[in-house]
Amino acid sequence: MADLSVQLGEMSFCNPVCLASGTAGYGPEVASWYDLNELGGFFSKALTLEPRSGNALPRVCELPTGMLNTIGLANPGVSRFISEQLPGWEELKTRLFVNVAGSTADDYVECCRRLEQAPRLDGLEINVSCPNVKQGGISFSADLGDLAALVRRCRETTRRLLIIKLSPQVTDIVSVAQVCADEGADAISLINTIPGMSIDIGSRRTRLSTGIGGYSGPGIKPVALAQVYRVARAVSLPIIGIGGISSAADILEFILAGASVIQVGTYNFVQPDAGRKLVKELDQLCHQLGIEQLSSAVGTVELPVTTA
Numbered sequence: 452m453a454d455l456s457v458q459l460g461e462m463s464f465c466n467p468v469c470l471a472s473g474t475a476g477y478g479p480e481v482a483s484w485y486d487l488n489e490l491g492g493f494f495s496k497a498l499t500l501e502p503r504s505g506n507a508l509p510r511v512c513e514l515p516t517g518m519l520n521t522i523g524l525a526n527p528g529v530s531r532f533i534s535e536q537l538p539g540w541e542e543l544k545t546r547l548f549v550n551v552a553g554s555t556a557d558d559y560v561e562c563c564r565r566l567e568q569a570p571r572l573d574g575l576e577i578n579v580s581c582p583n584v585k586q587g588g589i590s591f592s593a594d595l596g597d598l599a600a601l602v603r604r605c606r607e608t609t610r611r612l613l614i615i616k617l618s619p620q621v622t623d624i625v626s627v628a629q630v631c632a633d634e635g636a637d638a639i640s641l642i643n644t645i646p647g648m649s650i651d652i653g654s655r656r657t658r659l660s661t662g663i664g665g666y667s668g669p670g671i672k673p674v675a676l677a678q679v680y681r682v683a684r685a686v687s688l689p690i691i692g693i694g695g696i697s698s699a700a701d702i703l704e705f706i707l708a709g710a711s712v713i714q715v716g717t718y719n720f721v722q723p724d725a726g727r728k729l730v731k732e733l734d735q736l737c738h739q740l741g742i743e744q745l746s747s748a749v750g751t752v753e754l755p756v757t758t759a
């Protein structure tokens with residue numbers, strides 16, 4: 452067996468395979484398919500200070516190259532999560548993270564503060580990249596001053612691992628990631644969904660209630676890889692790679708590009724036991740390629756040898 456253990460900064464993971472926020476609920480949804488402890492880590496659906504019912508239906512749509520969603524951060528709110536879901540996490544050994552969202556910086560900070568008391572939590576993933584809400588979300592990625600202030604305040608509030616999840620929809624992803632590093636973030640998650648649209652030509656109606664939603668799945672993988680590659684070369688923060696992963700080869704591409712850990716999102720809807728399957732396949736692939744220690748492959752991609 453290959454050594455699949457990886458490090459995200461100082462935190463160790465038994466393997467790099469984590470489930471992405473919003474695609475696997477709060478844990479019990481997956482636990483009926485397989486043991487969550489087989490995963491490197493688990494990222495919860497976004498939590499906000501107050502409960503949210505989300506956007507109107509239809510809010511998901513399948514495409515040949517992935518899917519669109521406009522869930523709109525539907526969630527029970529942080530207090531209900533702490534009292535109802537979090538106790539179920541106490542027995543788990545896998546790395547556990549809560550995805551935090553909000554409309555204002557105060558919302559994010561108060562959410563982080565309440566979660567600080569949670570006994571069994573490895574870190575927070577601050578979602579400044581949701582394209583499907585009118586306030587907050589992606590607007591924090593667009594203004595570097597707002598982003599800096601938000602990351603600083605979250606850093607002051609939590610002693611847990613602080614991960615900032617960025618949108619690819621910015622002019623210069625390196626400067627956005629650098630702001631997170633400067634303000635004390637521990638890691639970067641790349642990428643969230645990309646704005647996208649689909650139209651039913653018969654009815655001349657958009658397939659999502661909000662017209663435009665977030666595009667995810669295999670079609671966004673090249674975009675995600677490019678962002679991971681650029682940030683890994685320029686910013687000294689560990690990276691969690693996300694976007695269109697549906698095979699062990701996809702995982703290895705992200706690792707070579709510079710990600711230390713990865714998340715699987717849309718593929719969970721295709722294959723409910725995706726996490727477990729990918730861990731097994733990754734072990735076989737490393738064996739085939741003679742990779743004894745996966746962590747040694749992080750960021751080792753090279754450009755092709757060119758001829759004149």
Ligand SMILES: Cc1cc2nc3c(=O)[nH]c(=O)nc-3n(C[C@H](O)[C@H](O)[C@H](O)COP(=O)(O)O)c2cc1C
Binds near residue numbers: 643671693715716
């Ligand atoms: C239905 C759905 C809901 C999502 N909800 C969240 C969320 O609550 N918070 C978040 O940060 N990302 C959310 N995402 C984005 C995913 O975590 C991931 O970044 C994105 O889908 C790209 O990965 P993928 O191509 O493997 O799906 C959601 C994605 C989908 C498809």
